[in-house]
Amino acid sequence: MSQPDLRIVNPAATFRVIVTKELPGDRWLRLLTAAGCRVEIAQGTDVLGEAEILAAVGDHADAVIGQLTEPWTASLLERLSAAGGRIYSQFAVGYDNVDVEAATQLGLPVGNTPGVLTETTAELAVALTFSAARRVPEGDRMMRAGGYDGWLPDMLLGALLHRRTLGVIGAGRIGAAYSRMMVEGHKMDLVYYDVRVNDELERYVADYAAFLENHDEAPVSCRRATNLNDLLHLADVVSIHAALTPETRHLIGAPELATMKDTAVLVNASRGPLIDEAALVEHCRANPGFRVGMDVYEREPEMAPGLAELENAVLVPHLGSATTWTREGMATLAAANAVAILRGWPVWPAAADAGDVAPFLGGAEPPRAAPSIVNAAELGLARWSG
Ligand code: GLV
Numbered sequence: 001m002s003q004p005d006l007r008i009v010n011p012a013a014t015f016r017v018i019v020t021k022e023l024p025g026d027r028w029l030r031l032l033t034a035a036g037c038r039v040e041i042a043q044g045t046d047v048l049g050e051a052e053i054l055a056a057v058g059d060h061a062d063a064v065i066g067q068l069t070e071p072w073t074a075s076l077l078e079r080l081s082a083a084g085g086r087i088y089s090q091f092a093v094g095y096d097n098v099d100v101e102a103a104t105q106l107g108l109p110v111g112n113t114p115g116v117l118t119e120t121t122a123e124l125a126v127a128l129t130f131s132a133a134r135r136v137p138e139g140d141r142m143m144r145a146g147g148y149d150g151w152l153p154d155m156l157l158g159a160l161l162h163r164r165t166l167g168v169i170g171a172g173r174i175g176a177a178y179s180r181m182m183v184e185g186h187k188m189d190l191v192y193y194d195v196r197v198n199d200e201l202e203r204y205v206a207d208y209a210a211f212l213e214n215h216d217e218a219p220v221s222c223r224r225a226t227n228l229n230d231l232l233h234l235a236d237v238v239s240i241h242a243a244l245t246p247e248t249r250h251l252i253g254a255p256e257l258a259t260m261k262d263t264a265v266l267v268n269a270s271r272g273p274l275i276d277e278a279a280l281v282e283h284c285r286a287n288p289g290f291r292v293g294m295d296v297y298e299r300e301p302e303m304a305p306g307l308a309e310l311e312n313a314v315l316v317p318h319l320g321s322a323t324t325w326t327r328e329g330m331a332t333l334a335a336a337n338a339v340a341i342l343r344g345w346p347v348w349p350a351a352a353d354a355g356d357v358a359p360f361l362g363g364a365e366p367p368r369a370a371p372s373i374v375n376a377a378e379l380g381l382a383r384w385s386g
Helices: 027-034 050-057 072-083 101-103 118-133 136-146 173-186 199-212 226-234 256-259 277-286 322-341
Strands: 007-011 017-018 037-042 063-066 088-089 165-169 191-194 222-224 238-239 266-269 291-294 312-315
Touching: 017 050, 027 037, 027 322, 037 050, 050 063, 050 072, 050 277, 063 165, 063 322, 072 101, 072 222, 088 322, 101 266, 118 136, 118 173, 118 266, 118 291, 118 312, 165 173, 165 226, 173 191, 173 199, 173 238, 191 199, 191 226, 226 256, 256 277
Parallel strands: 017 037, 017 063, 063 088, 165 191, 165 238, 191 222, 238 266, 266 291, 291 312
Antiparallel strands: 007 037
């Protein structure tokens, strides 16, 4: 079992907290040390596997702050719990790499970081949408290769999105933020697919439609699709913002791609396995007018064979939450989750519902609460009451 190199901060403190990667900013570390934590941070960029994490945990650890790239299986969570672990706090909003059911059975809270990456991730999805629709990387490659010999009427023609139809799969926090950006910014009609009705989003679009009419402009519309195909065959842009679960794996495969317009733009900034990537490569090859913007991949960090060669694919390396403000905020939330559980503080109520974690991110001392524990209800953890 190879022990990762660990940077140790505040060595004489009471609680031992393992952090499996260096995190941005320093507020997270100040929160942990002020709460009496000895913090041991794994060095280097290699993704830690189960053996390395267990070696870092050793005989005793009170908490681990870990990454979405790590395998938080039942066996790893059991070993953490047996070593005295009282929380696994993930530095991410998504937690499909964590066996939450096993954690709950062990009585182990699982933390995540919602709210701070909503707009950031939505903005990246917008960037991918327009990069793909307007062929920005193709133009960039042409310029760098010295291929631009002068303006031509039919060079690199893309798709206009203004007043077209937007299809959003998963209208939770990020999907709704992306929808508002695209509807408000580009006056697109919205069709969304979600198991839940998003009343707030529907009201928002209705109010915006009324605003447009007051300005003598045609309104925009919003409706919830009755089934996925209904959305796929209508939409000029399809953007995926759903969580990865056994039910959503390969939500978009060959039949769904065939249902889409052959000039559509498909964007994925959620989780790679929602798309059957091999089928996507085939589809992009057969339909050069179809464009895709990808932030996530089925088997990260690898790509399906052929994907990298496609001119009609825009590919970035899982950058959804990659702004300094957001990553520092995520680190703060991940540390605040660990501190709160170690100190016996309650769970912040707003996170699960509205993602309002702003009080944790300002300059003042954060509330004495855990910003977001995904299995708080199942574990019967006390809620903050002010
Ligand atoms: C990033 O993908 C996250 O889930 O935070």
